[in-house]
Amino acid sequence: MTTQEAAGIQAVDRAFDIVETLTELDGAGVSELGRHLELPKSTVHNHLQTLERNEYVVRQDGEYRAGLKFLRVSETARNQHELYQIARSEVDHLAEKTGEISALMIEEHGRGVFVYRSRGSEAARIDTCVGDRVPIHCTALGKAILAFLPPERRDEIVDRHGLEAVSPNTITDREVLAEELEAIRDRKIASDDEERLSGLRSVAAPILDGSNAVIGSISVAGPTHRMRGERFETELPEMVLGIANVIELNIQHT
Amino acid sequence: MTTQEAAGIQAVDRAFDIVETLTELDGAGVSELGRHLELPKSTVHNHLQTLERNEYVVRQDGEYRAGLKFLRVSETARNQHELYQIARSEVDHLAEKTGEISALMIEEHGRGVFVYRSRGSEAARIDTCVGDRVPIHCTALGKAILAFLPPERRDEIVDRHGLEAVSPNTITDREVLAEELEAIRDRKIASDDEERLSGLRSVAAPILDGSNAVIGSISVAGPTHRMRGERFETELPEMVLGIANVIELNIQHT
DNA sequence: TCGAAGCGTTCCACGATGCTGAACATTTAT
DNA sequence: ATAAATGTTCAGCATCGTGGAACGCTTCGA
Numbered sequence: 110m111t112t113q114e115a116a117g118i119q120a121v122d123r124a125f126d127i128v129e130t131l132t133e134l135d136g137a138g139v140s141e142l143g144r145h146l147e148l149p150k151s152t153v154h155n156h157l158q159t160l161e162r163n164e165y166v167v168r169q170d171g172e173y174r175a176g177l178k179f180l181r182v183s184e185t186a187r188n189q190h191e192l193y194q195i196a197r198s199e200v201d202h203l204a205e206k207t208g209e210i211s212a213l214m215i216e217e218h219g220r221g222v223f224v225y226r227s228r229g230s231e232a233a234r235i236d237t238c239v240g241d242r243v244p245i246h247c248t249a250l251g252k253a254i255l256a257f258l259p260p261e262r263r264d265e266i267v268d269r270h271g272l273e274a275v276s277p278n279t280i281t282d283r284e285v286l287a288e289e290l291e292a293i294r295d296r297k298i299a300s301d302d303e304e305r306l307s308g309l310r311s312v313a314a315p316i317l318d319g320s321n322a323v324i325g326s327i328s329v330a331g332p333t334h335r336m337r338g339e340r341f342e343t344e345l346p347e348m349v350l351g352i353a354n355v356i357e358l359n360i361q362h363t
Numbered sequence: 364m365t366t367q368e369a370a371g372i373q374a375v376d377r378a379f380d381i382v383e384t385l386t387e388l389d390g391a392g393v394s395e396l397g398r399h400l401e402l403p404k405s406t407v408h409n410h411l412q413t414l415e416r417n418e419y420v421v422r423q424d425g426e427y428r429a430g431l432k433f434l435r436v437s438e439t440a441r442n443q444h445e446l447y448q449i450a451r452s453e454v455d456h457l458a459e460k461t462g463e464i465s466a467l468m469i470e471e472h473g474r475g476v477f478v479y480r481s482r483g484s485e486a487a488r489i490d491t492c493v494g495d496r497v498p499i500h501c502t503a504l505g506k507a508i509l510a511f512l513p514p515e516r517r518d519e520i521v522d523r524h525g526l527e528a529v530s531p532n533t534i535t536d537r538e539v540l541a542e543e544l545e546a547i548r549d550r551k552i553a554s555d556d557e558e559r560l561s562g563l564r565s566v567a568a569p570i571l572d573g574s575n576a577v578i579g580s581i582s583v584a585g586p587t588h589r590m591r592g593e594r595f596e597t598e599l600p601e602m603v604l605g606i607a608n609v610i611e612l613n614i615q616h617t
Numbered sequence: 618t619c620g621a622a623g624c625g626t627t628c629c630a631c632g633a634t635g636c637t638g639a640a641c642a643t644t645t646a647t
Numbered sequence: 648a649t650a651a652a653t654g655t656t657c658a659g660c661a662t663c664g665t666g667g668a669a670c671g672c673t674t675c676g677a
Contacts, residue, residue, distance in 0.1 A: 117413035118664065120374040120635065125417050132439045139654055149637055154655070159371030163379050164472045171644095171654085175440040177469065177476045177494070183433035184494035185386045215431065218418045222431045240431070240438035372635065374664060393625055403666045408626065410664095425625085 120156075123148070127156050128165065128175055136174040183240075190215060192316060192325045193224055195359045200327060203352050204229040207345065209331035214250035214313075215324070216258075217242075219266040221251040224325070233332050236306055246286060247275045249301035249313035253326040256293035257315045263290075278303045297353075298346045299326075303333060310336035312345045314353035319361045327353055374410075377402070381410050382419065382429055390428040437494075444469060446570060446579045447478055449613045454581055457606050458483040461599065463585035468504035468567075469578070470512075471496075473520040475505040478579070487586050490560055500540060501529045503555035503567035507580035510547040511569045517544075532557045551607075552600045553580075557587060564590035566599045568607035573615045581607055 123146075130145050131137060137145075143153045157173050160166035167176040187193050196213050204211035204227035213225040220242045237243070245251035245266065255263055272281045280286045293299045301311040311330035315323050329345050330336075336345070377400075384399050385391060391399075397407045411427050414420035421430040441447050450467050458465035458481035467479040474496045491497065499505035499520065509517055526535045534540045547553045555565045565584035569577045583599050584590075590599070 117416050118374050118378070118409060119662090120372050120664080121378045121410065121413045122417065124372070124375045124378065125419065128436060132436055132443070135443055140652080150654075151638075151656085152636060155372060155635075156375065159375045162371050163376065165379065167471055174443065175436055177437070177440060177471050177478065178496070179433055179437035179440055180476070180478070180494035181496065182382060182386055182429060182494075183431070183437040184492055186429040186431060186433055188492070189386070189389055189428065217421055217431050222434070224431065224434070238438060238442070240434035240436075242432070242435065373633090374635080377664095394623080404625075405627085405666055405668095406664080 123152070124156055124160060127153065128160065128179075131166065131173060132175045136172040138172055142173075187224060190224070190325075191360060191363065192356075195363070196316070196325070196327060196356050197225055199352050199356050200225055201227045203227070203327065203329060203348065204232070207329050207331075207348065208232065209329050209335070212237075212250065212328050212330065214248070214254065214326050214328070216245060216251075216254045219245065219270050221245045221248055221254065231331075231335070233309070233330070236309065243305065244270060244273055244275060246270075246272050247279045247301070247305040248328075249299040249311040249330075250326045250328045252290065252293055252301070253299040253313040253315040253328075254323050256290040256299065257317065257321075257323040275305050276303060276307055278307075280304060296346070298350060300341075300346075301330075308333055310341065312336075312341070312349050314346075314349045316353055316356050316360070318357075324360075327356070377406070378410055378414060381407065382414065382433075385420065385427060386429045390426040392426055396427075441478060444478070444579075445614060445617060446610075449617070450570065450579070450581060450610050451479055453606050453610050454479055455481045457481070457581065457583060457602065458486070460602060461583050461585075462486065463583050463589070465581065465583050466491075466504060468502070468508065468580050468582070470499060470505075470508045473499065473524050475499045475502055475508065485585070485589070487563070487584070490563065497559065498524060498527055498529060500524075500526050501533045501555070501559040502582075503553040503565040503584075504580045504582045506544065506547055506555070507553040507567040507569040507582075508577050510544040510553065511571065511575075511577040529559050530557060530561055532561075534558060550600070552604060554595075554600075555584075562587055564595065566590075566595070566603050568600075568603045570607055570610050570614070572611075578614075581610070 126146055127142060130142060139150050139154050139157065143150045157166055161168060164178045165176050167174050200211045200213050208229035208231035210229065210232045211227050212223055214221045215224050223237055223239050223241045226239055245255055267283065272283065272286065274281050280289065297314055299313045303309060309330055310333050311328050313326050313328035315326045318324050327349060329349055380400055381396060384396060393404050393408050393411065397404045411420060415422060418432045419430050421428050446469065454465045454467050462483035462485035464483065464486045465481050466477055468475045469478050477491055477493050477495045480493055499509055521537065526537065526540065528535050534543065551568055553567045557563060563584055564587050565582050567580050567582035569580045572578050581603060583603055
């Protein structure tokens, strides 16, 4: 690379770089990839052949694309989360009952990963997709997790990723965040007032396992004009909390 | 490896080997992985660190697991298939209307990949999952695709993968297969009479794009006792064909 | 309480191996 | 018909991944 920042296996780093830019470009050829990654064609070619042999890359119409074998890996990785298996139908349920979008998040590497999402009948247009990774401090889902992490993990995450302003309403001050997390711990409810996306509000609750460690969170999200007053303050929080409790009970029974 | 079969990048091959066994073992430590792959701990460690830096592997409770970043890759890879975007809701529709399991398949590297699946109210218990890759000759979905591939691709696939007997009913004779594919081309309908799984029958139709090339297939599958007579011979085929036509129309309009 | 055995991690030297640039085909565009 | 893309092959060099051994650390069992 440009600097000697990384002390990993170069070839592996590059392989994943290639796969990622391949998805970004929606498929590409050897030369095009080489240009984007500033690598000689031969190197890229070599990697693509290796990736194709392993079926992680597919070639069609003279273009290379990311293969569906990733689906196999991701699907088993996701299914290995007991939380996903259990929460899935409950998230569907929540979406149906509220008519809005409901989602499940798990934290990884200090970021929030959307693991599942279900759309109710009135659901807003899609903003995020399953698999998306967002800064953890700017979502109700993320804050619900953050609030219940052990303090040292919490600090570590904020130190590493900072508090980037994703929207005008994003919390960017550590003090303010700390207070909000405190409040979240009290109510077991987090909310997001257009902190990630203007026009979008959401309500979330953490999911704790048998030993009271957070393993994820669930939420309901919708356009601000539908998320206000009694509904936003009381109704939805109670619903979300109710479903969260159901999930927690199911988790402890397995 | 044991032989010098592969002419690819060793480090990359190993990285994916590690990820795959990691999913198989449902998480593992350095030593355990080393034993399974017959590699020294130091090598495995080196790889795991690289993979973790890239967030494709996560460490928790002293165990390494495949990370959810794969979800990001697979999700974008899947969404790049126009077919998936369009067929998804129609497959849901088909599952609802029939009460059975409905699925979407795309061919990759000569195998059939389950890209999406929807369960109706009466749906049989789960047998395969999204992301699973099955021999293409033993499913209605696979045969529907195979029948409409260009003859040279067809031969190439059969040559490479053979006709393994997956169940007692699997077609293992090239002649027999050729005849069946001929019939499938006539009706635009393929069926599977317990050829992959005993007790499971299914009906599938190919999806062709604007230039009459197969891009995938859809199906309905259920327990044999519900899949017989008029329903199996006429009703379901007509429904599947109908939905397939809807999808094809939508595809050509984009 | 103290070993013994397991784990993950670090170190270093060797040599296999991934990287590169240039030359080669092959297709597309002008 | 020429030029400029493309993907592919090749071979030499230096790199960098490899793997053995040694290091701490925890977890057992005696």
